[in-house]
Amino acid sequence: MPQFLDAAEVKSFAGVVIDCRFSLADANAGREDHGRGHIPGARYLDLATDMSAAVGVHGGRHPLPATHVFAQTLAGLGIDHSTEVLLYDDSRFAFAARCWWMMRALGYPEPRILSGGYAAWRALGDAPETTVSSVPAIEAPCVPEEWPGACDKEQLAALQGQSAVLVDAREAQRYRGEHEPIDPVAGHIPGAINLPWQSFSNEVGEFLDHEALRACWGDKLDASPMVVYCGSGVSACVNILSLAELGREDVWLYGGSWSDWCSYL
Known part of the structure; x- marks a missing residue:
């Protein structure tokens, strides 16, 4: 956690x-x-x-x-x-x-x-450092060959076939296709619900407490399987972070997200 x-x-x-x-x-x-x-x-x-x-x-x-x-x-x-x-x-x-x-x-x-x-x-008043120093490299540890917990478009379709809840973490206007400042196609993946990634912190960048996080997720908190995506697999991780705070460790990230999905249209 x-x-x-x-x-x-x-x-x-x-x-x-x-x-x-x-x-x-x-x-x-x-x-x-x-x-x-x-x-x-x-x-x-x-x-x-x-x-x-x-x-x-x-x-x-x-x-x-x-x-x-x-x-x-x-x-x-x-x-x-x-x-x-x-x-x-x-x-x-x-x-x-x-x-x-x-x-x-x-x-x-x-x-x-x-x-x-x-x-x-x-805000504490401490002086920032401006020098960028080199760090001695060490030996890289062994890691899995594939990313655990990440799915691609084909795997997403399989998860949706298992009635997965698909969460779009982008802002509401982008989800609705009203405004798309980055990707060439507007809209969202069919069947996705919208829960913007900014929902889980306040304007000064402090994460919400557990009660507020639960309120954000509502009756979707216990949905399983669950897949979260955003524009490119970045801000969706904030949604996954919020779920980890609440004890959920089984949520999928659609790594390519909307920018991958819409590239096939």
């Missing part, structure tokens, strides 16, 4: 801190923000280059990388299956949750997540 760390506790955290900041509007912004200032000692993971594979005709805008490639990326930051990790972003957990899901799926110790993100830490 996830553990959220308050900003005041960061100084006493003895593990590796990972900066996951990213912008879908500007793929360079997160790394540039890291260079301008980050929590001292934090290492950077880039959604597009570290947490995704190359984009193809199908697979979505942020396809999951090969499991061994991601394990090697983490090893390059000094992370193996014995490393405690703290993740943060500045986007209400969207990118930190993607890293959380990936690490947990591959058997790493479940990362902790900074409540309130980078802004909460900056």
Whole structure:
């Protein structure tokens, strides 16, 4: 079950801190923000280059990388299956949750997540670090060949044949097809219900308490099987994070999400 760390506790955290900041509007912004200032000692993971594979005709805008490639990326930051990790972003957990899901799926110790993100830490008044230091690489651990808990379009169809509840984590306007700023086709996968990923945190990036999370899910909380998707398999991880907070560990992520599904139309 996830553990959220308050900003005041960061100084006493003895593990590796990972900066996951990213912008879908500007793929360079997160790394540039890291260079301008980050929590001292934090290492950077880039959604597009570290947490995704190359984009193809199908697979979505942020396809999951090969499991061994991601394990090697983490090893390059000094992370193996014995490393405690703290993740943060500045986007209400969207990118930190993607890293959380990936690490947990591959058997790493479940990362902790900074409540309130980078802004909460900056509000303490501590000086950010601007130097980016290299880290000695270590040997990558063995990981599964496939991503546990991730499904593709064909597997999604099979799960829907088992009456799976399919949850679209995008904003309501995108779900309804009224506004599509990123993908070439608007709309949603037939049969999906909508529960936007922003529902699970407040505007300052603090996760809701368990009572509020249960209220968000309502009578769908115990639905099984359940598959969650978004635009490209990123913000849907916030929904999965909320379910993990409530004890659900059996939820599927449609990795390619809408950007994969609509590529077949």
